Amino acid sequence: MAAAADQDNQERETALINVIIAARNEEAYIGACLESLLGQSDDAGAVETILAANACTDRTVEVARAYSDRFAARGWTLNIVEVPEPGKVNALNAADQLAAGRALVFLDADVRLDPDLLAQLRDVLMTDRPLYATGRLQVAPARSWVTRQYARLWVQLPFVKGGAVGAGLFALNRAGRDRWAEFPAIISDDTFVRLQFTPGERIEVTARYHWPMVEGFANLVRVRRRQDDGVREIQRLYPEIMDREAKAPVTGADLIGLLLKMPVPFAVYALVHVAVRLRRSRDGWDRGR
Template structure:
């Protein structure tokens, strides 16, 4: 049956989960209504997987159940006693009813048309990976504002389908792997499970935040690099799907001339990521 299961892992996301769910509820057109001459709504279910929470994430999520019922969508909240994103993703997958899946982080805000577009392109017999146009949320700190200006212009963001905090896979695509492995980087693992020709960037956008502050940027980028290295070591066959463009000298020069302050901050983060000490805490800072 055509349909889409949206799996939303959330650990201590009381400050984020409400706005994330409201963005889903604000989807327009509702999935299916914009897909043809006869508007037939598409079945959608949203599964929030609160994992290891010591705050009110699960209670806030449950409070949205009537709103989702009013949309005609299935909705449930799983409250797991232990944290861990991969176990949360696997728990959501285990109860999902639809074979096409979307995986959404709690700090992401999808644009109104995106869910309909995502749901429709995933109704195919072919293996497909899809995401929207990733827009970086306006940062608050000087360091993150400067870093974001450069990061938004690197080829990985402008030419690829990075799937930062949001990606969907068709049923055939989801069969590429079983359970999510116990690794750092789920988004890299899933993206590299698809050839570049199987990845689709949709027209509609979503908003994704960078962490705030210089030290947090270094810590998170170290974690990202560790995640990529882990996948290269554990799943070497996936390397054939890595089409991440490299910054050539001409591009580096162009970025530096256009935004010397942003380039300096971005370069400093890159240097400390490579040569600085590993952080004691890998948690995402906001």
């Protein structure tokens, strides 16, 4: 009995985590992202990072390669794959096919992690029960006034405060990843993945990750429009998973309370909301930088 428990503990400690980063022209951000991975606590265990650089025209690959020796010094691997075809989904699928880990962490290239995040994800995902996990989302400080005001309101919305948002970072164990084949060619991959799981299968650990919002009014409108299009696309293509959303609705009382509490952020958020509906979206995925 004790020997079996020791074996289980050893397997749990050594099981591989794959961190998958889909990156296109992230020269300015990828260094800080990789630094935050290297800063993870030793309890993170065995880690292989797979960076899928898709159709990059800047120094993303060169900057990332400079970190290879430091990953190796920790006994970790940084595997850089150059994907010639543009598109985030192409990059995700290319990296995902190489991943053999028991847990998979899908990370945006402009996100930074608190030191205990990978260890906490390991703790909850090393099970045969299909699970989705993420950290506690912290919006990174914005440079522009309009993004700061928008973010102040956004983090107070019920569905954000409810947790397990997964914007910029989500993680799955192998049993959870087996619920679908390749990533489909859709706008909102993170929403598609989250809705493969019921609310009871989605976990938010306490460690934070730092996720930047796009800067400026025009970029906020463009990205918000694409997000809305992405949700409508999933509603059209995969209606059977929509009942798993379970987001807390924004009620009239919520809106009045937010307006009274923070009138300026409310006005900025409302202006973005109105602008989103005035014009059709462009085709394609857009981070908005």
